[in-house]
Amino acid sequence: MLDLTGPFGIHHLPYGVFTYGGVAPRVGVRVGDAVLDLGGAEAAGLIDAGGAFGQPTLNAHLAQGRAAWTAARDRITTLLRDESATLDGLVYPLTDVTLLLPFAVGDYVDFYSSEHHAANVGALFRPGSPPLLPNWKHLPIGYHGRAGTVVVSGTDVVRPCGQRKAPTADVPTYGPTGRLDIEAEVGFVVGAGTALGDRVGVADFADHVFGVVLVNDWSARDIQAWEYQPLGPFLGKSFATSVSAWVTPLAALEAAWVPAPAQDPAVLPYLSGGGHRGLDLALEVEWNGTVVSRPPFAPMYWTPAQQLAHLTVNGASVRPGDLYASGTVSGPERDQTGSFLELTWGGAEPVTVGDAKRTFLEDGDTVTVRATAPGRDGAVLALGEVTATVLPSR
Numbered sequence: 001m002l003d004l005t006g007p008f009g010i011h012h013l014p015y016g017v018f019t020y021g022g023v024a025p026r027v028g029v030r031v032g033d034a035v036l037d038l039g040g041a042e043a044a045g046l047i048d049a050g051g052a053f054g055q056p057t058l059n060a061h062l063a064q065g066r067a068a069w070t071a072a073r074d075r076i077t078t079l080l081r082d083e084s085a086t087l088d089g090l091v092y093p094l095t096d097v098t099l100l101l102p103f104a105v106g107d108y109v110d111f112y113s114s115e116h117h118a119a120n121v122g123a124l125f126r127p128g129s130p131p132l133l134p135n136w137k138h139l140p141i142g143y144h145g146r147a148g149t150v151v152v153s154g155t156d157v158v159r160p161c162g163q164r165k166a167p168t169a170d171v172p173t174y175g176p177t178g179r180l181d182i183e184a185e186v187g188f189v190v191g192a193g194t195a196l197g198d199r200v201g202v203a204d205f206a207d208h209v210f211g212v213v214l215v216n217d218w219s220a221r222d223i224q225a226w227e228y229q230p231l232g233p234f235l236g237k238s239f240a241t242s243v244s245a246w247v248t249p250l251a252a253l254e255a256a257w258v259p260a261p262a263q264d265p266a267v268l269p270y271l272s273g274g275g276h277r278g279l280d281l282a283l284e285v286e287w288n289g290t291v292v293s294r295p296p297f298a299p300m301y302w303t304p305a306q307q308l309a310h311l312t313v314n315g316a317s318v319r320p321g322d323l324y325a326s327g328t329v330s331g332p333e334r335d336q337t338g339s340f341l342e343l344t345w346g347g348a349e350p351v352t353v354g355d356a357k358r359t360f361l362e363d364g365d366t367v368t369v370r371a372t373a374p375g376r377d378g379a380v381l382a383l384g385e386v387t388a389t390v391l392p393s394r
């Protein structure tokens with residue numbers, strides 16, 4: 001039953017939290033199309049994570065830090081490779097389990113690190129002005145999102161209501177958004193935290209970040225366009241943010257690192273050095289069964305290490321379970337954009353979705369974001385998908 005090759009094979013081993021037939025939520029690791037019950041394995045004495053795997057979130061293990069993450073991954077690899085007979089009764093088919101939000105989200109920050117996305121949104125939201133604002137190449141722009149509305153893949157998303165004002169209207173009106181959109185992003189899950197006042201340098205990224213999830217930062221473009229100045233996104237993005245149920249450990253992505261794009265002008269010293277590398281992840285956006293876009297992550301201008309360095313440069317602490325997302329992943333081509341705002345150029349150029357022509361999301365639509373990554377020994381890993389269906393407003 002355990003498939004050690006393939007996109008969820010021995011080189012991957014992403015973590016999640018699951019329940020099965022009424023058992024208490026516990027940590028598991030995905031192996032092929034099955035889940036290995038790590039909580040059960042720990043209770044049976046097969047692995048020792050200080051009790052962390054019996055917990056209903058990954059946070060206890062996240063807090064243990066890099067040495068413990070490595071030890072657990074090594075032990076799981078040994079169990080699967082050499083001692084699989086001991087795992088009888090601890091493996092469940094994926095179809096039989098319910099996957100839960102894998103970690104309790106502490107603080108949630110969303111960056112804006114794709115130059116192509118930022119230039120596209122600038123052109124659409126601020127026509128006539130330079131597409132990038134003057135600060136954009138000096139620091140990774142971000143905002144604090146709403147941690148409490150981060151939901152696991154598979155959770156329906158209710159169309160939000162709010163204030164919208166058409167450019168030609170004098171006053172705003174209230175009602176369901178007419179421009180519901182997605183943002184395909186990559187999220188970084190903080191493991192080891194810091195003390196208030198401390199900074200995380202770019203070189204210390206891997207001591208603090210445990211792993212990666214896929215993110216869909218749902219966005220109501222009409223609400224956003226009316227509310228966002230001067231303090232940034234608020235209700236247009238806080239109604240729901242979806243994350244994949246599986247957290248891919250950074251340790252699985254060692255073969256995925258690639259040099260990040262050169263930065264010009266030169267960045268300040270606290271943002272430079274540390275290897276300056278990005279991840280060669282290939283994203284795919286599927287809308288009602290049609291793949292409409294393939295955003296590449298490698299060209300992102302700001303790296304995850306720079307984002308964490310910037311996020312903590314003022315001494316703001318991070319905690320286990322904090323989540324920071326890359327920002328919308330858009331490549332240079334139209335069919336590489338990570339939002340429908342860009343894909344349909346502000347709704348002006350509909351795309352073909354199945355038999356229909358579409359601009360923004362309609363009730364009943366389902367969007368799934370997937371990604372692959374190079375793994376060790378030529379393996380191709382599939383990150384856990386993030387999917388959701390839009391429900392009518394209430």
Ligand SMILES: O=C(O)/C=C/C(=O)CC(=O)CC(=O)O
Pocket residue numbers: 110111112113114117121122125183217228233237326327328329
């Ligand atoms: O006002 C703007 O330029 C746009 C802001 C955003 O859409 C924020 C956001 O979520 C950034 C991102 O995902 O890249």
Ligand SMILES: [Ca+2]
Pocket residue numbers: 110111183185217327328
């Ligand atoms: Ca976003």
Ligand SMILES: [Mg+2]
Pocket residue numbers: 145216217218219237238239240241
């Ligand atoms: Mg959001």
